[in-house]
Amino acid sequence: MKTSAYRLAGVLALTAAVVGASLQPASAEGDAAVLTSTPSPLSTSASSAPKVSAGLSEALRRDLGLTAEQAADRLAREETARATEARVRDVLGSSYGGSFFDERDGALVALTTDPVKAATVSTKDVRTRVVRYSAAELDSVKTGIDALAGRHAPDAVNGWYVDVRTNSVVITVNKNKLDATARDFVAKARAGREHVRVVEETASPRPLADVVGGWPYYINFGGRCSVGFSVYGGFVSAGHCGRAGDTVSDHNGVVTGTFAASTFPYYDYSWVRTNAGVTLWGYVEGYNGYWYYVRGSAQAAVGSGICRSGSTTGMRCGTILARNQTVNYPQGTVYGLTRTNVCAEPGDSGGSWISANQAQGVTSGGSGNCTSGGTTYYQEVNPILSAYGLTLILS
Known part of the structure; x- marks a missing residue:
């Protein structure tokens, strides 16, 4: 694929991956991560390691403190973990306790309540750990706390999630806002549940939309958010950015589309139907002269490296800490979020x-x-695509 074929001169675009008239998508040549070890029965082969843009590799090296060789090796090993995780889950069945990618040795760690089954999935690419609770048990506890909270938990309660690494359910609270209502909620959530532990934090989450975000877009010519991914007919973004019927414009003030559907709180997603003449690209902007490939939507393992693009702070990277967290925003409770240690700021929302x-x-x-x-x-x-019947535009 020639990079020169994707210049944007003269194109009106508000998409998940445009970077401006003078920039081009990066070539993938030479960027394939290679796994040099011999694949096991539960591993992918070296040839299936992902091809990524040079810009993504640069962002990973910067934010995770890696050399070029380390970044390539990590990408390959994460690809192995991603392909392996579903098969490990199937083998372990009801004893499955979750899994995560361990960056220290580049292996998938699979948890199980059954010591006998643990031996059946142990390979050089998959380490096993025997734990007390299955993933189903922890998910059930988390669902019980969801029901206790309803539409909104006390303000001092930041959220709750299944922490695979510690085989527990974690409730996070803002210690600077703790009051009797929050303490009562936590006590009820922990009652009779040894699975649950409490972690204190010093701040509370808030949606990252602001009147100040891949590319920025503006809602009703005011607040700014960031495009998520191009889909056929438009793009997906965050639900708190706008309501169905709100207009969307680009940085030149040109109306480029309308919110077709939006959900917030409970979930936080939306999709914008773009107007005729808007070109949609299956890339993500890196804010460093590169486009990043979008080749699918396979879910990465907990512990994997991940990067996000937003119009306020550009491309930032870190790791996935937990999935299916419930987060308690001032506007209401949102379910099914993924927790990361990546930074972001207002205007990055939807990115x-x-x-x-x-x-x-x-x-x-x-x-x-x-x-x-x-x-x-x-x-x-993937839940956004499913909810609205949408299909990603791929690179």
Whole structure:
């Protein structure tokens, strides 16, 4: 694929991956990560390691402190983990306790309550750990807390999620806002459940939309958010960015589309139907002169490296910490978010999340910033596509 074939001169575009008239998508040549070890029965082969743009590799090296060789090796090993995780889950069955990618040795760690089954999936690419609770048990506890919260938990309760690494359910609270209502909620959530532990934080999450975001777009000529991913007919983004019927415009003030559907709170996703004449591209902007490939939407394992693009702070990377977190925003409770240690700021809302070349989700909100660091959550892209019957535009 020649990069010169994708110049944007003269194109009106508001998409998940445009970078401006003078920039081009990066070539993937030479960027294939290679896994040099011999694949096991539960591993992918070296030839299936992902091809990623040079810009994505640069962002991973910057934010995760890796050399070029380390970044290539990690991408290959994460690809192996991604392909292996579903098969490990099937083998372990009801004893499955979750899994995560361990960056220290580049292996998938599979948890199980059955020591006998643990031996059946152990390979050099898959380590096993025997735990007390199955993933189904922990998910059930988490669902019980969801029901306890209803539409909104006390303000001091930031959220809750299944922490695969510690085989527990974690409730996070803002210790600076704790009051009797929050303590009562936590006590009820923990009652009779040894699975649950509480972690104190010093800030609370908020949606990252602001009147100040891949590319920026503007809602009703006011607040700014970031495009998530191009789909046939438009693009997906965060639900809190706008309501059905709101107009969307680009940085030149040209109306480029309308919110066709939006959900927030409960979930945080939306899709914008673009107007005729808007060109949609299956890439993500890197804010560094590169486009990043979007080749699918396979879910990455917990512990995998991940990058997000937003119009306020550009491309930032980190790791996936947990899935299916419930987050308690001031506007209401949102379910099914993924927790990361990537930073973000207002205006980044709705922006793209990718792991290697696989679309992962759109920015919802978080706490902290890109000066001191923080926690950011994204809504997974596959449920958005399913909810609205949409299909990604691929590179």
